[in-house]
Amino acid sequence: MSEHPTSESRIERELEKLIGSQGRGRLPARERRSAIVDLAWTDGRAEVEVLADHFGVTASTIRRDLALLTSQGKLARTFGGAMAHAPVGETSLGQRSHEAFRQKHAIAGWAAEQIGTDETVILDAGTTTAHLARALRHRDRLTVVTIGLTVVTELADADGVEVLCLGGRLRHISHGLVGPLAEAALERVSADRVFLGADGITVDDGICEANLEQTRLKELMMARAAQVYVLADGTKLGQRPFHAWARMPASWTLVTDEGAEPAEVQRFRSAGVDVIVVDDRSRPVD
Amino acid sequence: MSEHPTSESRIERELEKLIGSQGRGRLPARERRSAIVDLAWTDGRAEVEVLADHFGVTASTIRRDLALLTSQGKLARTFGGAMAHAPVGETSLGQRSHEAFRQKHAIAGWAAEQIGTDETVILDAGTTTAHLARALRHRDRLTVVTIGLTVVTELADADGVEVLCLGGRLRHISHGLVGPLAEAALERVSADRVFLGADGITVDDGICEANLEQTRLKELMMARAAQVYVLADGTKLGQRPFHAWARMPASWTLVTDEGAEPAEVQRFRSAGVDVIVVDDRSRPVD
């Protein structure tokens, strides 16, 4: 148009101030960003153009905001805008379980195949059992009893699965329930199978955990199920990271992946443990 | 180069087939898409170029795949690629609570202010109480007792808050726990305050819910707390969507927003109910 497109838009901005095109003045940057997160949370996603229009700023500004918020982990950037960043890993299995996704997925896959229709299974807390829960989402006529928040979350919308959540105090680190309430509830149910996770597992002492509250619960779960499985990727075998132990029953099954030391596997087999080594590769996701 | 750039790349493709540049042939479309989801889940995100290179197809194909998978809700599209889609609305408060975000947020904000240090509060299941839980995330020296899965999820990483999850059978529709296990656990705790949600609330009959299992639980929760609050946005007042009712105690507080009918509010006040009407606007998020 004229010689100075810049000065023209400056005039527009002046006018904007005077007449308040967006009404009641513009929000400070900080509030605007907070509001963006708000909006994104409200309807899951927010588009750049819409936001720019809504706040009366240019798309550039919105993009900068989104870049900032993304770097802060409050949002996730998409093509035309951003989406509410459900902190994958906090609620579900995400970054947290990146370590050994394939292994855990494969182990969980094998475990899921063992569970028949109309059975009742107990699932421990932990990322591996969360994978198992995920594998059970589309199952029908199945009852899952659990102390794991991640497990419940995975099955929250699995209409075909009956989910029984034992109560208890929430351990923020593991997202599992522990304490008297869990133990009392456990006394009121029994199951066909129990699938346990483990911070470490040895032939001599059994499952290793951070404290006795957890190991006690694991022992109780084992006592309430006919068949006991321990799901532990190869790195857990023979490890003793803590000093609380859950003793194993006479008969149980160890499910691990090919990353396990053959010598370690042999040690378990020699002790009469039924050891399953699943193939990491070629197990489709969903 | 030559007159036909197309024919040149066709030759390249021919060569690709013969020498197997990507090794062992190309995956069928269906498997490739599955593998893309797998990869995205594994490391959280996947870039178009990387995927194209990995599968030996063009970026166009990958984009089409991503578009398809996005429409199926399996992935979320980002600028240079895609990311693992943690379905926000399923786990936490997302689309589900879209309806009345501001109202619920404001109500929850007021409720949070009532809770003092070292108190124990019972939180019902529901989106409004989930908002309340969210408002309590950064609190310290506080015990939250709940039957709401969304509440537990919100507080899963709130290290300062002691979370006691009552057990029970999971209602997939409301993400709440019900049944004998929940009732039994409730008998073992009491609290300073209880915050209840409601599908409908009337002066004469009290809280309206879909079935007696829930209303029974609500009555139990009310009996276990010194102070009773019902959090219900304006649209819930006077509503009778179902036919199961929870009777109210002699003294209780109704917390609603300005969307409530003044006549309706007056009806509650006349009946001796303590009614709080919070301001929807100007309550910062987080």
Add this chain to the structure above:
DNA sequence: GCACCTTTGCGCGAAACGCGCAAGTAACGT
């Protein structure tokens, strides 16, 4: 063998991106 559907590659115009610069604004110290 043929017709039909799906998948793939490619080109091209449109959209979105982000970087750098300049101008404006708020906070702070002297």
Add this chain to the structure above:
DNA sequence: ACGTTACTTGCGCGTTTCGCGCAAAGGTGC
């Protein structure tokens, strides 16, 4: 009160990415 500093915003511009349409290739069933 004034200047300095840090921050924010708008704009231009080159770059990247997107997605649509078309034609060829591959697969399937009659």
